[in-house]
Amino acid sequence: MQDQPAWLAAAWRELGQKEIAGAGDNARIAAYFRDAGHPSVTNDETAWCAAFAGAMLERSGVRAAGSLRARSYLAWASSIDAPRLGAIAVLSRGADPALGHVGFLVGETDAGLVLLGGNQSNAVTVAVFERSRLLSLRWPSETSAVAPQGASDANGAFERALAHVLTMEGGFSDDPYDPGGPTNFGITLKTYATFAGATLDASSRARLVAQLRAIPMDHVHTIYRKRYWQPAGCAVLPSGLDLFHFDAAVNHGVGGALRLLQQALGVEADGIIGPHTRRAIDTANAAQVIERYAAVRERRYRALPHFWRFGRGWLNRVAATRVAARALLSARPPSPSSTNPSSTLNQGEEPMTDTASTPEPKWWGHSLTVWGAAVTAAAAILPALGPLIGLDITSEAVRQIGGDVGAIVQAVAGVVGTLMTLYGRARATAPLMRRDLSLRL
Numbered sequence: 001m002q003d004q005p006a007w008l009a010a011a012w013r014e015l016g017q018k019e020i021a022g023a024g025d026n027a028r029i030a031a032y033f034r035d036a037g038h039p040s041v042t043n044d045e046t047a048w049c050a051a052f053a054g055a056m057l058e059r060s061g062v063r064a065a066g067s068l069r070a071r072s073y074l075a076w077a078s079s080i081d082a083p084r085l086g087a088i089a090v091l092s093r094g095a096d097p098a099l100g101h102v103g104f105l106v107g108e109t110d111a112g113l114v115l116l117g118g119n120q121s122n123a124v125t126v127a128v129f130e131r132s133r134l135l136s137l138r139w140p141s142e143t144s145a146v147a148p149q150g151a152s153d154a155n156g157a158f159e160r161a162l163a164h165v166l167t168m169e170g171g172f173s174d175d176p177y178d179p180g181g182p183t184n185f186g187i188t189l190k191t192y193a194t195f196a197g198a199t200l201d202a203s204s205r206a207r208l209v210a211q212l213r214a215i216p217m218d219h220v221h222t223i224y225r226k227r228y229w230q231p232a233g234c235a236v237l238p239s240g241l242d243l244f245h246f247d248a249a250v251n252h253g254v255g256g257a258l259r260l261l262q263q264a265l266g267v268e269a270d271g272i273i274g275p276h277t278r279r280a281i282d283t284a285n286a287a288q289v290i291e292r293y294a295a296v297r298e299r300r301y302r303a304l305p306h307f308w309r310f311g312r313g314w315l316n317r318v319a320a321t322r323v324a325a326r327a328l329l330s331a332r333p334p335s336p337s338s339t340n341p342s343s344t345l346n347q348g349e350e351p352m353t354d355t356a357s358t359p360e361p362k363w364w365g366h367s368l369t370v371w372g373a374a375v376t377a378a379a380a381i382l383p384a385l386g387p388l389i390g391l392d393i394t395s396e397a398v399r400q401i402g403g404d405v406g407a408i409v410q411a412v413a414g415v416v417g418t419l420m421t422l423y424g425r426a427r428a429t430a431p432l433m434r435r436d437l438s439l440r441l
Contacts, residue, residue, distance in 0.1 A: 006060035008086035008104050009231065010272075011116050011124070014052070018123030019044045032118065035059060035274040037066050052118025053088060053102045059274045061236055062140045070100035071135070078141045083108060089115055091133040101129070105137065157239060161246040162224050164324050168247065168317050172213050177309050184212045185220050186250055195223050224250070232257055233273040238286045240328035244293055247321045251314075252300065260300060264292035287329055294322045 004012075017028045025044040029051075033041040036054030050072065054064035065076040073090045080087060086104055093099040103117025112128040120127045169186030180188040192212045193200040200208060229235070232249035234242045248257035259269040265280040273281075301307060301314040 005086040006230070007056045007062060008106070008116070010056045010059050011052075011104055014056075014118075014124045015116070015126070016124060017118075029118075031055065031270070031272075031274075033068075035272075035276075036064055036068070037275075038068060041068070047119060049102050049117055049119040052124065053104070055274070056104070057140070059272055061278070069098075070102040071098070073102050073138055074136050077138050080137050080139045083113075083137065084139065088138040089113055089129075090135045090138065091129055092135055093133075100135065101133075103127075103129075157235070157242055158225060158229050158246075160328070161229070161234065161243040162221065164243055164321065165224070165247055165250050166220075168320065169250070177306060179306070182209050182212060184215055187212065187215065187220065187223055191223065191227065195219065195227075228254060236273070236278070237281060238329075240325040241281075241286045241289055241293075243328060244290050244321055244325040247317070248293070248297060251317070252297070256300075260296050261289075261293060263296045264289050287326065290322060290325050290329070294318050 014028065017026060019029065020026050025042055029044040029048055030042045032048055032051040032055040033039065033046070034055075035058050036051045037058075038051065041051070047068070047070075050065070050068045050070045053073070054066070054068075057064040065072040070093075071090060073088055076088070083105055085106065089103055089105045091101040091103075093101050101117070101119075103115030103120065105113060106116045106126060107114030109128060112131055113134060114126060114128050116124075116126050118124050166185055169183070172182070172184040174182040180190075182189045184192075189205075189208060189212055190200060192215065193204075193208050196208070196211065198204055198208060228249045229246055231254045232245060234246045234249070237245055245257060245261055248260055251257075252260060255271045258271045258273065262269040262271075262277055265277065265284055267277050267280045297318050298315060301311060301318070307314070
């Protein structure tokens, strides 16, 4: 059986999504338009077969045609002659040469093609189309791949991540408090039964438990790669973050880990690695993402009902995984996003910095910017307030006091500066930088 491509796996997860009758619109369909490059379209009654195809391709790291016209895929990527699972099929629609339909090939009949596609009877469905309508079968070319910078399903990335997970999971276990039941190398009995194509019931349980105890290591590798590494999108993450995310996918499930990762990135947590999430991955500093990821994982664990029994082990696992991930970060050259101060997680935010390699921020009193702001405020306020308390204070006097860092600035402006700095430190993503400042009093 052919392995299905990533875009087809993404399409299967959308099966059953359909238009909402009346004034409402299905937000999932609106997301297809967004991820296909047309965020302004939100009406689910707009023809969306090309939007669906484009979104699935983009979510799997393949550049789509970028058009909402089905026939635009006639000029996309490469034409193939033989049917192939997951191939993009472009069909005619009526006699109008401008109209068409596009979907993913999942099967054939004597006279027809079986497509998984969007806007088929106003829904994501599997339907049969006449073979005579086929205009072309297309397949992504090498230039269509747009995996994010730092894609790491190479150079032993999966093997390193798996070795860590197996260390965390240990061998065979059958804790009565574990809802997963019997596990070996972290693989549950239910997962193993699915892999083996067996039905898990009272009559097969003992046999499957015995098989799970003796599971070959090549089966372990296959299960982890196909069930966690690939669906979780680990291969498109920078080294270090891929290991941390893989461990989370194993422990929280693929969907849960994807949402936790998106929380750490600061993007919408919809469980889909679409263009927006990929852009955040490309521009984020991996070290800080790992720190945030660890924090959201810990919060997730603490909310679980079995935390009282497994909590210490879960938190130790997060700590150990964080150390392993950070070790991989320190072993690789700095990425462009971590050395370029203009790279940001989201436009308008402060550049993210590696908290492990950045010196501790200076005390606020060492910052010329803070002192300058304090002196300016004092020069404007104290001359007016001085007579009320029996003091004759001029702007020139305040400037002299500020230059000498005198007692009045420390007592009055220092309080204001401290409060402002405490607020800034709570929000800052980078240490205070020394800047030249000119004051005019």
